[in-house]
Amino acid sequence: MKMTSKVLILLFLAIAFISCNDDDNDPILVAVESETANDIPAPQTGGQGQPVGGNFTKFSFATGAVTTSDTDWDIAFRGTTIAVNGGTVTGTDDEPERNGNAGAFVASGTFESIKDAAGITFTQDTDGSFAIPTGSDNGWYNYNPQVNIVTAIPGKILVIKTHDGKYAKMEVLSYYKGAPAQPDGFVDESRFYTFNYVYNPNDGQTVLE
Amino acid sequence: MNLNKVLTSLFIGVLSASVFGQEMFVQKDSVLIQDLDEVIVTATRTVRQLSSVPLPVTLISKKQLQKTGVIRLNEILNEQTGIITVADESGFSGVQIQGIASDYVLILMNGVPLVGRSAGNFDLSRLTVGNIKQIEVVKGPSSSLYGSEALGGVINIITEKPDDENIHGNASYRFASFNTHDVNINFDQKLGKFGYSLFANTLHSDGYDLRPEVIGQTVSPFQNYTFSGQLIYDFFDTLKLYASGRFYQQNQEADLLVNDQFFEGNSDINEGNLHLRLDHALGSKWQLQYEFYYTNYKASEFLENPISKDLLSQSDFDQNLLRPEVRATYSLKPKHNLTVGVGYNYENLDRTFFDEKVTFDSQYAYAQYDFYPSKKLNLILGARFDNHSEYQSQLSPKVAINYKLSDAISFKGSIGYGFKAPDFRQLYFDFTNSAVGYTVLGYNVAVEKIQELEELGQIERLLFEVGALANPLEAESSIGYNLGAAITEGKVKFNINLFRNDFKNLIDTRAIARKTNGQNVFSYTNFDEIYTTGLELDAKFKLSDNIHLSGGYQLLYAKDKQKKVALERGEIFARDPNSLQTVALDDSDYFGLVNRSRHTANFKIFYEVPQWDFNANLRINYRSKYGLFDSNGNSIIDDFDTSFVNGFALSNITLNKTFADNYSLQLGANNLFDYKDAENIPGLAGIQLFTKINIQF
Numbered sequence: 001m002k003m004t005s006k007v008l009i010l011l012f013l014a015i016a017f018i019s020c021n022d023d024d025n026d027p028i029l030v031a032v033e034s035e036t037a038n039d040i041p042a043p044q045t046g047g048q049g050q051p052v053g054g055n056f057t058k059f060s061f062a063t064g065a066v067t068t069s070d071t072d073w074d075i076a077f078r079g080t081t082i083a084v085n086g087g088t089v090t091g092t093d094d095e096p097e098r099n100g101n102a103g104a105f106v107a108s109g110t111f112e113s114i115k116d117a118a119g120i121t122f123t124q125d126t127d128g129s130f131a132i133p134t135g136s137d138n139g140w141y142n143y144n145p146q147v148n149i150v151t152a153i154p155g156k157i158l159v160i161k162t163h164d165g166k167y168a169k170m171e172v173l174s175y176y177k178g179a180p181a182q183p184d185g186f187v188d189e190s191r192f193y194t195f196n197y198v199y200n201p202n203d204g205q206t207v208l209e
Numbered sequence: 210m211n212l213n214k215v216l217t218s219l220f221i222g223v224l225s226a227s228v229f230g231q232e233m234f235v236q237k238d239s240v241l242i243q244d245l246d247e248v249i250v251t252a253t254r255t256v257r258q259l260s261s262v263p264l265p266v267t268l269i270s271k272k273q274l275q276k277t278g279v280i281r282l283n284e285i286l287n288e289q290t291g292i293i294t295v296a297d298e299s300g301f302s303g304v305q306i307q308g309i310a311s312d313y314v315l316i317l318m319n320g321v322p323l324v325g326r327s328a329g330n331f332d333l334s335r336l337t338v339g340n341i342k343q344i345e346v347v348k349g350p351s352s353s354l355y356g357s358e359a360l361g362g363v364i365n366i367i368t369e370k371p372d373d374e375n376i377h378g379n380a381s382y383r384f385a386s387f388n389t390h391d392v393n394i395n396f397d398q399k400l401g402k403f404g405y406s407l408f409a410n411t412l413h414s415d416g417y418d419l420r421p422e423v424i425g426q427t428v429s430p431f432q433n434y435t436f437s438g439q440l441i442y443d444f445f446d447t448l449k450l451y452a453s454g455r456f457y458q459q460n461q462e463a464d465l466l467v468n469d470q471f472f473e474g475n476s477d478i479n480e481g482n483l484h485l486r487l488d489h490a491l492g493s494k495w496q497l498q499y500e501f502y503y504t505n506y507k508a509s510e511f512l513e514n515p516i517s518k519d520l521l522s523q524s525d526f527d528q529n530l531l532r533p534e535v536r537a538t539y540s541l542k543p544k545h546n547l548t549v550g551v552g553y554n555y556e557n558l559d560r561t562f563f564d565e566k567v568t569f570d571s572q573y574a575y576a577q578y579d580f581y582p583s584k585k586l587n588l589i590l591g592a593r594f595d596n597h598s599e600y601q602s603q604l605s606p607k608v609a610i611n612y613k614l615s616d617a618i619s620f621k622g623s624i625g626y627g628f629k630a631p632d633f634r635q636l637y638f639d640f641t642n643s644a645v646g647y648t649v650l651g652y653n654v655a656v657e658k659i660q661e662l663e664e665l666g667q668i669e670r671l672l673f674e675v676g677a678l679a680n681p682l683e684a685e686s687s688i689g690y691n692l693g694a695a696i697t698e699g700k701v702k703f704n705i706n707l708f709r710n711d712f713k714n715l716i717d718t719r720a721i722a723r724k725t726n727g728q729n730v731f732s733y734t735n736f737d738e739i740y741t742t743g744l745e746l747d748a749k750f751k752l753s754d755n756i757h758l759s760g761g762y763q764l765l766y767a768k769d770k771q772k773k774v775a776l777e778r779g780e781i782f783a784r785d786p787n788s789l790q791t792v793a794l795d796d797s798d799y800f801g802l803v804n805r806s807r808h809t810a811n812f813k814i815f816y817e818v819p820q821w822d823f824n825a826n827l828r829i830n831y832r833s834k835y836g837l838f839d840s841n842g843n844s845i846i847d848d849f850d851t852s853f854v855n856g857f858a859l860s861n862i863t864l865n866k867t868f869a870d871n872y873s874l875q876l877g878a879n880n881l882f883d884y885k886d887a888e889n890i891p892g893l894a895g896i897q898l899f900t901k902i903n904i905q906f
Contacts, residue, residue: 108780110791128669128725135727137720142842145645151842154791155782173789181786182851196790 032207033199035064039177040193042077053093056083061160061168061199074102074162077193080141080150080175082132085163087124098124100163104131106139107157107169111196114157117167117206122159132158140172148185150175159208162199169208170197250320251345251365253579253589254354255538255546263587263611263621265691265706265745267292269344271369276815276826278863278875278901280383280391280412282366283333285344288811288828288861290761291745292346294333295804296892298838303330307348307708308741308767308805309361313629313687315351317365319453321484322358324530324556325506329632333364335457335478337435339381339393340408342369349689349708350627353591353607356554356573360627360687361710368453371397371404371441378906383875385899389414396906397439404441410434417894419887424466427891431461433478447490455482465512465521467644472521474512481505498536500552505529524561528633531555545580558633562640564654567633570598587611595628599636599653600684603628620694628686635682635716635733647728649718652682655732659722662730669723683735687712693745700751709742739802741767755817760810767805772845783841783849800836800846806856808833822867831858837889854889875901 037059045054058073059066067073076083076096086102089095103122107114123131133139140156143149152172160168172195176183179194198208247259249268259268267289279285283294286304295310296302303311303326312329315322323331344366351359371377378396385391390413397406416428437455444450457480464473482504489497508526513519534552541547551574559566575593582588589609596602607625614620631652638651639658650658656678662668693706715737720729743765750758775781779793801807813828833856836846846852863877876899883896 108782110782110793113793133723135723135729137842138723138729144838144840144842146838147840151840152784153842154784155780155793155843157791171791173784179789181789194789 029205030201032209033061033064033201034197035199036173036194036196037064038179038194040066040077040195042079042191042193044079044081044191047079051093052079052081054078055094056081056096058085058096061162061166061197062164062201064199070097071099072163074100074160074168075104079191080143081130081134082140082158084125084131084160086122086161087126087131089127090125090130091127101161101165102163103161105159106132107159108155109157110155111157111169111171111198112209114159114169115207115209117159117161117169117208120159122161141175144185149183150185150190166200166203167206167208168197168199170195249343249345249347250367251317251347251363252351253546253577254320254536254548254550255579260619260695260697261587261611261613263589263609264623265348265621265693265708267346267348269346271342274338274341274344276824276863276865277828277861278383278865278877278899279338281334282336282338282341282344284879285338286333286346286364288813288830289346290747290811291348291763291765291809293806293809293832294892296890297328297330297804299328299330301327301330302332302334302892304333304364305804306346306362307710307745307763308743308765308802309687309710310804313358313360313627313685315355315358315363317355317363318455318482319368319484320365321482321500321502321532322355322504322530323480323482324504324528325478325480325508325526326632327508328634335433335459335480336366337391337393337410337412339410339435340368340395340406340437342367348706349623349691349710350605350607350625350687352603352605352627353593353625354575354577356571356593356595356603356605357628357630357684360629360685360689360712368408368437368439369395369397369406370439371399371406373399376906379903380906381901381903383899383901386897387415387417387894389897389899391901399441402443404439406439408435408437410436419885419891419894424471425464427887428894429462429464431459433457433459449488451484451486451488453482453484455484456480463510463512467521471515472512473515474510474521476510477508479505479507494540496538496540498534500532500534500536502532502534503530526558526560528558528560529556541580546578548575548577548579550575560633563633563637564639567637568598569630569633571630572596585613587613597630597684600631600681603684603686617698618694618696620692622692623690625689626686627689628684630684631682631716631733645728646724646726648724648730650721650730650732652678652733655721659730662722662724667724667726668730669725671722672729673721678732682716682733683714685712685714685716685735702749704745704747706745707743708745710740712737712739712741715739736771738770739768740770741765741802741805755819757815757817759813759815761812762808762810765805765807765809767802768799769802769845772799776845781843781845781847783843783847786849794843794845794847794849798847798849800848800850800853803836803838803846806832806835808856823865825864826862828861829858830861832856854886857884857886859884859893871905873903873905875899875903 042057046052056076056078058076061074073085084102084104085100087098103124105120105122125131136143142151142153158170174194177189177192248256249259252262252264286292287294293305294302295305311331316331346364348362351363376398381393383391393410395408411434413432416426416430418426435457439453442450459478461476463476485501487499506528511523512521532554536550539547554571557568573595577591579589592606594604605626609623612620636651636653641648687710689710691708696703714735716733717737718731719734721732722730746762748760776796781794782791783794785792810831815826817824834853837852840850840852860881861879862881865875867873879897885895
């Protein structure tokens, strides 16, 4: 991934030089960001038959960090549920207001194989359902009750349109604190997201590599 | 465990006596390793010499049952090539043949089916071997004769029949580890036209506990009883009555730990069988059999709080099967037999999680022509038609060929169709898991139940078209191919068989709706296509008159065809354990279906010392590693999974000594090297020592 980013940076520099020779007004492109977010906490209350509640943890791709802003967030986590800042509230307790234009699409492939967001139809949160489907095997994760483990389904890449119309892709790597390779469902602390993401900060640019 | 120590020392004592006590040596006539009187009835429904049957058959004799000292059917089947007992995801155990699960293996007793399965598995430990004359296992599809369930194979248990005027019988008592007591009483007599046999068995055990740190035992204490009786009456030489009744009862303690709360209760099984048959010879060419069979299987379990006596759960299961059948065999000339049969199946089941008692009706007819187009070539052509009230009618053809190249070598090949009717559960289940909140619905009740849930506001959205459930669920089916050769040369007997079974329309669950609680509603549908393929080898070698060796091996590949296609397209992924990133898998990473070992093997040595009326045997059974479940969420077992169970071998040893012709003493150890895997194989107890006394009269 790092390699790809470097190549891209060089490419951009090259394009930038070429652009200098031409006399046009293209804005200067910013490098695509390829990062890992570690242990983003996603606490929730209730569950196991009780009503689910608690605040969502909001995340911004532009800053690459958790945010408390009511507007400048793209996705938000609570337990295994991921909300997007686009569409309407779903009706669950304690969820944030949607005031952006974010959307999501669950793509299949390796992280590298998703190269572009062009042509993707994004879904937004609506009354009664999340853009990223909830429940085991419906969206990004699988739950195995025998060993009490939530596993990010391999090959599920979330392509995100951010609240302000930019594009990103993310792959959840772990749902457990410290992202252990072999989590123990009865010991390791859950509801901590570790994910790789690529964010293209350039307006209207769909390239994700 | 004091008992174990006592038994161990006894054991060593007898063993050393046998090694150091060798004196005279009596030379006996050498006999062909293949007993010429070995006959089976399961393959064709007529009496056939084992060696000429064009199908892969395993025959287990009474002698083998006695020498090994096993007490339940699963123990002896586990020692046969290509047959293993496995526990599936439900936790229940059943037999696997040619890589095909217990759901698809038909269990017969004297030619009529036994019912009562748990999540599709038939628990063979329900059956005592005390009154068994022989066990016949025909591998591959036999639906052309037996209809539903006979895809992977048919196991037919043949019980002892009265044969002469003297009272024959035996009484035995066996004591084993875990405070296990097994008692058998058996006698039979034939007085002119009238004959009878009576049999009783009881088995009590304290069970065992592989994880003492966890509350509750791994296997709870149980006791069971088997009673059976047979009557025969020869009205004439041409008209003979056979009547048999059997009753089985088991009672086992049950317990469960839920959220740190302990519940206990009881689990009961009651089974009854009634089998009536008239054998009627019409002239010299026609043999007719009029058969009536009824069986009932009841299971119930309850769990309650041991202090407050509040009931946690109560489940009941009550299944009935009634089956009249008429068969006729017409002999065109010697060894040219036409067999035809017609019958009617009436089946019902009343159980917890069903709205009401449900009933199946089916009628069937079959025909089989078994003949020799030339002296060396035997051909069997057969087909059966089943008309069923709940699914599409089935036509099951079969062709089998045996070509005898020479006295030493013969080739056999067969192609057959097998099917399994959708079972009651797949059609009528209505179950909601109270802890997690998901729902499982039978196919026939799914639309109605979904509407009920919708009215209750529990459905978020449907994931399927309601119209897609308009067509009835189809029967699961397979086409089985077997191609083999048998070679008998002097002291060596060698069998090889290549097999392939192509399954389609396998019934599995899929999500059909999403509930407002985020969980799914599942229902059954036809979608899987799998295959099992491999080869079986069996070799018997007579090292000397007194030492017989045998070995067996099965190579097995069992995979899902659609998964293979998805792998080729690069659509199946796993997570790299180091980077945690997704990698795309290909076919070389695909291990195969759950619970299938690539290699299974057995080795046995039987040693006889006739001058001391002593014999001993050692049997070793091996299975290579297998996947228990998909641990990385990509729906296949692949090299990145962490749920593999290591390969292991189990050794069993038995020593037999006969005194004064009629008294015998047996000592032995099952799982001699005390292999255990508490986490993955709770059904495998450690070493079990046993001793048995038997009186023959």
